[in-house]
């Protein structure tokens with residue numbers, strides 16, 4: 001079943017959709033750059049990511065303002081209303097992705113002060129690339145109007161979780177083996193968590209696209225996880241080697 | 252379904268200023284100048300391998316105002332452009348690319364940007380933009396050309412990785428040497444027994460560094476000649492027997508039995524470099540010995556005159572199989588096969604694709620006390636490639652491994 005979704009040039013919502021795509025491009029670049037900042041230990045790049053974040057915030061605020069104005073003054077209905085609301089919501093998710101990238105960039109600054117943990121940063125990079133690819137896919141689906149593609153991103157939610165899980169284990173093993181790695185390891189844990197949340201935003205966007213096109217919520221259980229939630233709760237608060245040990249036992 | 256696409260919005264302006272199409276071959280530009288046939292122009296641009304687009308804009312402030320008024324076939328396929336006239340950001344949204352386009356549209360300058368796309372395979376793209384003469388209706392126009400620079404980028408990265416790995420591999424034994432020198436100068440200075448022991452370890456580490464450097468130099472020599480066909484005549488069976496003679500003491504020491512099946516003298520002939528073929532046999536047999544348990548058997552076969560299919564036919568039931576290198580085949584080629592089978596540790600499936608990477612070693616394997624450099628199989632692969640041959644591996648974790656090298660027969 002192929003959903004027809006041709007962008008009619010010059011319609012009411014198109015400028016808004018274009019701005020969302022532009023915001024998406026900015027968010028993708030922020031994610032790619034913060035990952036490069038980690039793997040290359042590039043302090044200047046990390047600072048650049050942090051410095052660029054206000055641009056994303058401003059664009060998101062602008063999209064929000066324009067969407068509300070459009071709803072108020074033109075009173076779109078049906079599909080056009082859904083497209084407007086979708087643009088607004090997607091922009092919010094993208095802005096959050098940008099915040100998470102900024103946070104990762106900040107942590108990469110701290111990481112570059114300690115010895116490199118090469119195999120671990122490789123795994124982080126892999127997770128990051130996976131998440132980045134998912135965001136790209138979902139944004140391509142948005143701009144290209146390919147709803148099946150969006151559904152694909154939604155259904156493969158688990159892939160990121162699996163990567164996250166194995167990375168989590170890898171990190172803890174490392175930190176237990178060598179207490180000196182606990183501080184950088186903890187930052188990597190938070191980075192992994194942030195990446196996993198970017199993946200979540202990609203899934204959200206997939207749902208929004210589905211709703212925009214069909215007017216219906218996505219059906220079926222969203223691939224979710226409990227153990228992960230539990231672990232992320234455990235991550236609140238300072239990490240000590242005792243806590244790390246107890247986590248691996250539970251994990 | 253082939254994508255249909257509207258004619259370029261202002262082909263006349265393109266034709267009037269052919270010099271702005273900097274990336275087109277010069278003879279193509281001439282065709283544009285002399286040929287006034289419209290469809291021929293579209294066909295010509297469509298046949299360009301690189302994506303080419305024309306962007307129009309009026310309002311610098313409105314992102315959705317940058318529209319793709321023309322895209323050639325390569326661009327339509329790469330960016331999945333369905334219809335003409337859509338916003339540029341729907342096709343490409345990388346911020347630096349958008350900036351470069353704006354530079355040409357509104358600044359009248361040439362722009363350039365690079366971006367990467369992830370997914371199943373990373374690709375690296377470079378975008379160049381050029382200002383064009385404005386359209387008749389006053390809209391600003393810019394040309395945009397995308398080039399795939401993935402290969403160049405990958406090579407660059409490999410070089411960087413290689414340097415990093417090589418330095419890392421050299422640093423480890425060096426650090427240990429430095430450490431022992433400190434100890435010998437310090438508290439071990441008057442302890443004769445400790446001194447002897449440390450000197451032994453230091454000699455081993457120095458030996459390891461020497462091996463590494465030998466392997467690295469040998470690898471770089473092989474790479475230099477990789478595209479120059481070898482000239483000598485080599486009897487693979489004889490060379491293999493020489494290697495076996497040289498390795499026999501090691502086999503005895505490790506308690507490993509060798510089972511040898513050789514083609515008759517003068518039959519397993521190839522055009523090749525004797526020293527290099529020796530290195531291939533040496534590395535494969537050395538690996539087999541190293542990863543065999545004491546009391547195990549290693550089988551070495553040299554078979555003359557088989558087809559590629561016969562060379563690649565499975566030899567181990569239930570094994571994970573992978574071709575690490577395959578030659579170009581036109582059909583009818585005959586090969587000499589050198590096969591080395593052990594019944595040792597084996598290699599899990601997921602490691603197979605990476606075995607011939609430089610410095611790659613499977614973690615957690617027992618290989619006796621001598622830690623390898625991880626360069627052996629990289630060397631083997633390059634040599635076989637120079638000889639236009641192939642290399643395949645079959646392995647069952649816990650049961651053993653078979654390496655099959657096949658080389659074009661003389």
Ligand SMILES: Nc1ncnc2c1ncn2[C@@H]1O[C@H](COP(=O)(O)OP(=O)(O)OP(=O)(O)O)[C@@H](O)[C@H]1O
Nearest residue numbers: 538539542597612613623624625626627628629652
């Ligand atoms: N016969 C084998 N059985 C099991 N594992 C193998 C075998 N041959 C190669 N390997 C695996 O492949 C890795 C790479 O092999 P390679 O010959 O390139 O390096 P190496 O033997 O470690 O070092 P070097 O050959 O330079 O002494 C090995 O470290 C080992 O993990």
Ligand SMILES: [Mg+2]
Nearest residue numbers: 534538623627
């Ligand atoms: Mg070897």
